[in-house]
Amino acid sequence: MNKRLLIIFFIIFLVMPFILEGNDETTDVLEIDLSKKGIEISPNLYGIFFEDINYAxxxxxxxxLIQNRSFEFPDPMYSWSINVMGKDKAGYVIEKKDPVSTKNPNYLRIVISSLDKGVLLSNQGYQGISLKKGEYYIVTLYARSPDGSIKNINFEVSNRKGNVAFKDFISDIDRKWKKFEKVIMCNQDIDDGRFVILIKEKGTVDLDFISLFPQNTWKERKNGLRFDLVKWLYDLKPSFMRFPGGCLVQGRNMNEAYRWKFTIGDPLERPTIPNFWGYYQSLGLGFYEYFLLCEDLGAEPIPVINCGMSFQGGSYTDMVPLDKLDEYIQDALDLIEFANGSVDTKWGSIRAKLGHPEPFNLKYIEIGNEQWGPEYYVRYEKFYDAIKKKYPYIKVIFGVGPSPSGKIFDDGWNWVKKTGKADLVDEHYYMSPEWFLNNVDRYSTYDRKGPKVYVGEYAAHGVGRRNNLEAALSEAAYLLNIEKYSDIVSMISYAPLFGKEGASQWQPNLIWFNNRSSYATPSYYVLKILNENKGKYVLPFKLLTLKDKADEVISGMIGLGSWQTSVEYKDLRVISNITGEVLYKDNFIDTLKNWTIARGIWTIKNGVFSQSTLSENCFALTGDVNWSNYTIQVKARKISGREGFLIMFGVKNSDNFYWWNIGGWGNSYTAIEKAVGGIKSIIGNSANVRVEENRWYDIKIEVNGNRIRCYLDGVLIHDVEDRVVRQDIYSNVTEDENGDILIKVVNISNKNKRFSIVIKGLENLRLEEEARVITLTSDSLKDENSFIAPNKISPQYTNISGVDKNFVYVFPRYSLTVLRLKKR
Incomplete structure (x- = not known):
């Protein structure tokens, strides 16, 4: 047999198994090397972040289950109503004299001067009250009758159709405040119920702190937590829990800032405070309950405390003067003592009296949430120095603002690098799925000797902000690469954690609930799968896939625009970088016929193209969507307003484009932004460039392939390469403490992907022929879970056989897959 024939037989031998497996077009290769170990994966990598947003x-x-139980909302009768049943004559008033609690001084006084059928006081709870048949509920209230006239009241939970879940009464009401408590079994399911108190006696009665709790809370604790919602968290097995915010910590002013000392002790003594997100908090869920929950979950607590600054995203930021900051710093020190101090310390003894003499072993604390600028730096530094002096073992977390790039972000990191005063740096990003896919190597340029990164808040925000499979898979692709850099990124947590149906201020969310039920999103299952299959070490591997480099070209129309700014443009030219041909030229002498006005008031006069309104997001488009490899040249002048110029390129439509934002963000800095599905994100670095009024600037943008170079007055400001065509396959391979090999692959394409998996370095060991497979997939990237179909997208567990050092596996389209291989 000649040499050529041998080669042909060898090729057939290699290719035949692939042919037999199916008819996918190509076979990619995943080659794994077991002879080496890469970085050790952070054991605390996957955690959760809880904030009281969305009525969470x-x-x-x-x-x-009762809302406004102490009548302390600005409208004291919010969620309450009083009705007479017959010809009764009755009135009510909110009183403050001689209250049950001076921290919650309001109480309700009802006076019945003429009795017929009685008076009803009802509370609708949170969008109705939901009770379950056969379960027990605890009714608690404080009552007195100042004149001794009323001795008894009845209560029940019923719906508008008259169906009664339970009913009972209290008796022996006295002239002095008395606490009443009853445990009652529910007789039937109620979903739209209300708690009703019926008074059938003439006279005066005072009522306060009216409460309805399920007995079946998590671990059946009084003042406890909703069982099904905690169960989702428990099943996730988070390594840490960050709390209580979020913007909640900041408050809209310092009077509304979250202070942990208000949240412990008897719930009766915890004041009702405004919630940043537009409702009110009873503080019944406070720091002691948070620490207990962390302990239940086996999660490290990461409390966030106010740094002496309110929310910075509005028109005004309230700040504590530096000479009065010591009170807030002492709060931080006292919190650490509350968590870790012995029972002989002041705050350790308070913890012990609450029922937990053992310390909570706090290791982390974060100072401020999404704060920035010199005012934050000087306040943070004072906290840092004080904490490190008294508790050097506590890891202190610094924040770099609300975005993953830009001047605020860069300045924050520069401050940390200069001072070294941070153990971890908290980055937040709510971005498009494409941003996550295009930034999988974000941390490849970070200094591995610098401060660790904690991604405290992240979520993929696609069109409509849906919790769909596309968002989840883009997050999964990103997280697989986070694992590769987990010697830099030590912790990461999704946000927000919970969203309530019909009462949410933010979406997407990790877990959705209503009054009766709850379900997990695909993003939840991504976290669960990856946390359960994290591994201990990253293994070296090579991924050899076929992709079309020619498609990695920025193409599209061009545009001119402004944001809250009146601007003028002239002398526009678009030149081909390939041929030198002028693709488009406009001296703005004729008409607007070549331009599509998206927004703004645009006019042409004397060779100048003007936009005169100070509205947001004003732009006009021209050109061909097939243009690529071109240079834009234009002159621009700012007339008035807050910002500078928007020069658009690679424009597909009004939701998908690039623009060079010159003098953006209140004329504070300059950056290239990319919009995908209407969601913009910065690519590359920002630059400290401001725009002056009444000065003409020469602007040039060169687009070559996927490389963007931006010049202002002949000076190169940005030089960026952007990933235009996203990958189809994202992967990581790890090994756990038992020696199991974990092959993790995201296939976000619309085709099944066949892989030849080659494992090297086994030496004399062999693999078990059967492997465990975990798959998260669905028919469409737009699919999502719901209350009607809560498990539409959930992990599927199967086994495969025929595993060896070389085997073929087909990864389904639109999927996250984990192959767990065991060594013999």
Missing amino acids: GDGGLYAE
Whole structure:
């Protein structure tokens, strides 16, 4: 047999198994090397972040079913109503004299001067009250009758159709405040119920702190947490929990800032405070309950405390003067003592009296949330120095603002690098799925000797902000690469954690709930799968896939625009970088016929193209969507307003484009932004460039392939390469403490992907022929879970056989897959 024939037989031998497996077009290769170990994966990598947003606390995780139980809302009767049943003559008033609690001084006084059928006081809870047949509920209230006239009242939970879940009464009401408590079994399911108190006696009665709790809370604790919502967290097995915010910590002013000392002790003594997100908090869910929950979950607590600054995203930021900051710093020191101090310390003894003499072993604390600028730096530094002096073992976390790039972000990192005063740096990003896919190597340029990164808040925000499979898979692709850099990124947590149906201020969310049920999103299952299959070490591997480099070209129309700024443009030219041909030229002498006006007031006069309104997002488009490899040249002048110029390129439509934002963000800095599905994100670095009024600037943008170079007055400002065509396959391979090999692959394409998996370095060991497979997939990237179909997208567990040092596996389209291979 000649040499050529041998080669042909060898090729057939290699290719035949692939042919027999199916008819996918190509076979990619994943080659794994077991002879080496890469970085050790952070054991605390995957955690959770809880904030009382979307009624996640009161009305959600905190199991209290009565809203405004102490009549302390600005409208004291919010969620309450009083009705007479017959010809009764009755009135009510909110009183403060001689209250049950001076921290919650309001109480309700009802006076019945003429009795017929009685008076009803009802509370609708949080969008209705939901009770379950056969379960027990605890009714608690404080009552007195100042004149001794009223001795008894009845209560029940019923719906508008008259169906009664339970009913009972209290008696022996006295002239002095008395606490009443009853445990009652529910007789039937109620979903739209209300708690009703019926008074059938003439006279005066005072009522306060009216409470309805399920007995079946998590671990059946009084003042406890909703069981099903905690169960989702418990099943996730998070390594840490960050709390209580978020913007909640900041408050809209310092009077509304979250202070942990208000949240411990008897719930009766915890004041009702405004919630940043537009409702009110009873603080029944406080720091002691948070620490207990972390302990239950086996999660490290990461409390976030106010740094002496309110929310910075509005028109005004309230700040504590530096000479009065010591009170807030002492709060931080006292919190650490509350968590870790012995029972002989002041705050350790308070913890012990609450029922937990053992310390909570706090190791982390974060100072401020999404704060920035010199005012933050000087305040943070004072906290840092004080904490490190007294508790050097506590790891202190510094924040770099609300975005993953830009001047605020860069300045924050520069401050940390200069001072070295941070153990971890908290980065936040709510970005498009494409941003996550295009930034999988984000941390490849970070200094491995610098401060560790904690990604405290992240989520993929696609069109409509849906919790769909596309968002989840883009997050999965990103997280697989986070694992490769987990010697830099030590922790990461999705946000927000909970969203309530019909009462949410933010979406997407990790877990959705209503008054009766709850379900997990695909993003939840991504975290669960990866946390359960994290591994201990990253293994070296090579991924050989076929992709079309020619497609990695920025193409599209061009545009001119402004944001809250009046601008002028002239002398526009678009030149081909390939041929030198002028693709488009406009001296703005004729008409606007070549331009599509998206927004703004645009006019042409004397060779100048003007946009005169100070509205946001004003732009006009021209050109061909097939243009690529071109240079834009234009002159621009700012007339008035807050910002500078928007020069658009690679424009597909009004939701998908690039623009050079010159003098953006209140004329504070300059950056290239990319919009995908209407969601913009910065690519590359920002630059400290401001725009002056009444000065003409020469602007040039060169687009070559996927490389963007931006010049202002002949000076190169940005030089960026952007990934235009996303990968189809994202992967990581790890090994756990038992020696299991974990092959993790995201296939976000619309085709099944066949892989030849080659494992080297086994030496004399062999693999078990059967392997465990975990798959998360669905028919469409737009698919999502719901209350009607809560498990539409959930992990599927199967086994495969025929595993060896070389085997073929087909990864389904639109999927996250984990192959767990065991050594013999």
